[in-house]
Amino acid sequence: MSETKKHGGVKGEVESPVKKDKTLAVxxxxxxxxxxxxxxxxxxxxxxxxxxxxxxxxxxxxxxxxxxxxxxxxxxxxxxxxxxxxxxxxxxxxxxxxxxxxxxxxxxxxxxxxxxxxxxxxxxxxxxxxxxxxxxxxxxxxxxxxIVTSPDTNRTLTWYHYAKITNGQHLQEKCLAFILSNFSIIQQAPDWLDLSASVMVEFLQSSEIVVESEYQLWVEVERWIKAVEDPDIVLEKLKAVLPHMRFTMMAPSDLLKIETSDIYNEYTELFGNRLMKAYRGHSLHTSDLMGHTREEPYRNYYHKLYGIGDDLKLRNYIETPKTESHLVTTMLVPIHLKPFPVQSREDDSLSFDVAFYPQGFYQAHPLYGMYMSRQNDDTVLNVSRSSTSSQHVVDVDITLVIYAYRDNMKYTAHSCRVSHQFSSKSRHCKVENVIPVENLKSKKSPYLVGKHFEAKIFLKIQNIQLEEKEKKE
The missing domain is CATH 3.30.710.10 (Potassium Channel Kv1.1; Chain A)
Known part of the structure; x- marks a missing residue:
């Protein structure tokens, strides 16, 4: 019996082969x-x-x-x-x-x-x-x-504002991360003067902006306020931002500059007792640790007046062996804002040891006369409270920013923030995988300044109190 060709997919029937034209081309x-x-x-x-x-x-x-x-x-x-x-x-x-x-x-x-x-x-x-x-x-x-462009072409503020009102979550998050970590760049951008009052207040409420000093921040905010000629808008702007400026974080000399400025003399009643309160805080400056709570938290100030930031730099990152790559520093962090450029002392500062491993963690230790090592490929940040006879619970905000360089501009490319409560039972804070090592070692890494790894760490003491066991005694 001859085989039946397939018609309509009947089981048992044989399908005729379809020949493909070898000359077919699209x-x-x-x-x-x-x-x-x-x-x-x-x-x-x-x-x-x-x-x-x-x-x-x-x-x-x-x-x-x-x-x-x-x-x-x-x-x-x-x-x-x-x-x-x-x-x-x-x-x-x-x-x-x-x-x-x-x-x-x-x-x-x-x-x-x-x-x-x-x-x-x-x-x-x-x-x-x-x-x-x-x-x-x-x-x-x-x-x-x-988002990363020089101040003259940077439009991140405008993009952030639009992303907020249109619920563009991804763009909003990327813009905000750059803005907070590069606030000094943002202040020089063309759209700084066009910023809405509501978004300006949002930024001023943040303690995570990286800026030279509170006074320098005020100078740029004042420029934004005075960018319009309409006195009603000036008044509206001033009322919006004044409650969020941290005048207690300014030195007396800077407070005096504000007190003699045109905007202060014209709107003295709006400033109220804010400057007087800041002056009073400086005059009552004390080295007493007990029950110290910061009413207005630090931002990430990098001016030496504050003493809360320190640089970390590893030259020739790629060529440096892992065993020689860790960065260490000891920071003597003032408990109070220094109203004058005086050197910190042990009785009004707290000491912290900082170690960062930008090529991955590595630690050698002796064992039976031989050196062994513990290591991994994660970048690790260790912050330890130095030993002290006085036992206090200390709340510290820790921020690490990593720099990069593009188009003749140094900027923050990555940031990491944690909070830790240091006490006799918890003297160490360890943060793992701050940034993937492969991001640093990749060709044309966006997280290096030329060939070098550069970063800055901020330690901000926000609260100090005696440990419970000492209070009971």
Whole structure:
């Protein structure tokens, strides 16, 4: 009996082999295809609609608009939109977006766009408004890659504000991390003066911003306040920020500068007793440790006045052997803000030993006359309270920032923060995997300054009290 060829997939039937043509090839002339549509941009050829934006007129094609944008699709095809029956449509755009509308429309016709830090935010607004999700993703990815730019081209503040109001979580987190760790760079950016009062207050409420000093911070905030001429707006700004400036963290000489400034003399009543309170804090400066609680916490100040920061540097990171790579320092951290540049003493400071292992942990120790070692490939930070006869519970905020260098600009590329309560039972704080070693050792690592590893550690004493056992005695 001859075998039956397969028809309709009946079980037991034999399928005829399908011969593939070996000459088959897929030809894709994408560039030419895109070029044909690109030539239609703002062309009268087959144009069936005119878009009016400000004083600009653009010849357009409905088929291009509706296939690219869900908003244009609804606007031009649904009867409930009056634009669906019009040959000329006026689009109302934010003033800042009008200048980039030609770029936006070119993207619809070509699928490509040239981006800069100064215009990408405007293009993102249009992408969101017209529901072009691919363009939205493209803009956000560009912004994420260009958060680190020099102050003259940096727009991170504007991007952060937009990400907050549109719930762009990823972009918001990346922007905020850069802003807090590089606040001195942010203060020189073009959009610093355009910052909203609510976002400014958000930053001033933070103890994690890295800034030279509280006075230097006030100088830039004052510049932001005075950037407008409207006295009502100046008053509104001043009322918003004054409660969040930490005047007790300023030296008396800096308080005096504020007291003799124009803005203080004009709005003295708004300052109230804030400066007097700061002066009083300095005059009552005491070395007594007992029951010391900081009313206004330290930020990450790197001015020597505060004595809370120290540098960690490993030259020629890649070439340095792991056994020689650990960085150590002893920090004598003042309990009180020093109102004058005086050297810290043991009776008004606490001593901490800091060790950081940027190539991975390594520790050698003798065993039966031989040296053994304990090691791993995790970067490790150890902070230990130096031995002392006095036993206190000390709350310390520890922040480590790691620097990098790009476009002639040194900036913080990574930060790590922990809080630890030091006591007789807990004299050591260990933080593992501060940053993956492979990130530092990779070619063209973004976490090195040239060939060197550079970091700064901040130890901020926030509270001191006697241990319970001493209180009972």
């Amino acid at each position: 030809i894709e002339d994408k560039d030419d295809f895109i070029h044909r549509f690109r030539t239609l941009y703002n062309s009268e050829i087959f144009s069936d609609i005119v878009l009016v934006v400000g004083d600009q007129r653009f010849y357009a094609h409905k088929i291009m608009l509706v296939t690219a944008s869900e908003v244009f699709e609804a606007m031009l095809s649904e009867a409930r939109w009056q634009e669906s029956n019009q040959n000329e449509v006026c689009l109302t755009e934010d003033e800042e977006c009008v200048s980039v509308f030609p770029d936006f429309l070119k993207y619809i016709y070509s699928g490509s766009v040239e981006l800069t830090t100064s215009m990408v935010h405007k293009l993102l607004i249009l992408a969101d408004k017209y529901g072009i999700h691919v363009l939205h993703k493209t803009c956000v990815e560009y912004m994420s890659r260009h």
